[in-house]
Amino acid sequence: MRRIPKVIIIGVKKCGTRALLEYLKLHPLIKAPGPEPHFFDRNYHPTNDHEITIEKTPRYFVSQDVPEKIYNLSPNVKLVVVIRDPVVRAISDFTQAVSKNEVKSNQTFRRRVLRRDGDINTHSSIVKTGIYVRYLTTWFQYFGRSNIHIVSGEDLIANPLGVLETVQDFIGVQREIDGNLIYFNKTRGFPCIRMLKRNNTAKCFGATKGRNHVQTDSATLKRLYDFYRPYNQYLFKFMNKTFEWNVLQKIIN
């Protein structure tokens, strides 16, 4: 029988999708073909699989045609979305672009997210991606609330085991991820995975995860927080849940 993934981490870019995928792979029944197989955009071929196949492709979240494509193939698929403070997400996204040399040398975070007149550049994907509620409403229209699970990226770092319990319940598998395998690594400042098969050596995520962010000024941060606030409030109402997105608040006050 030909199968497509039963669970998809659809995003959001720079919110912790890779960590979540790696943790879930510790479950004996959960298999992932690769970190980002791009099943629904580049490699649109259903595959054979007898286990719970999971894939993560953060671009799906913001791709207009993907919700319908997935729905037409698999209306009951379970979707997981990781979201974090959209201002921090934007900085993380820009930091990645800088490190990949995708940013001109005179480009700063401020210039990327603000227009010359000081208004928010709503055409920038770095800004748009953080308007989570705009994309989520489409996903909810197709898949309904019961098939979409929203994870806090901040909780995923602070309490990975707690998050994983809720995700395993959502996926419908027994809670079999061994909590001893995930531990907080002080040097990295993030949780890492203990590799039993490799003498308990640590598997931390590469330098592209949890890196130092580019610096930005408090006025830009304030503009962004003001911009996202109404969208966030709408999102919290929509989800019936609130996230504490104020880590940078002390800088702007």
Ligand SMILES: Nc1ncnc2c1ncn2[C@@H]1O[C@H](COP(=O)(O)OS(=O)(=O)O)[C@@H](OP(=O)(O)O)[C@H]1O
């Ligand atoms: N355990 C662990 N180790 C390292 N990093 C962790 C971990 N858990 C969550 N995170 C956060 O994941 C952020 C990267 O998100 P993604 O994996 O979704 O990025 S990507 O879109 O796939 O490029 C990354 O963002 P930055 O800190 O901005 O680099 C991390 O904050």
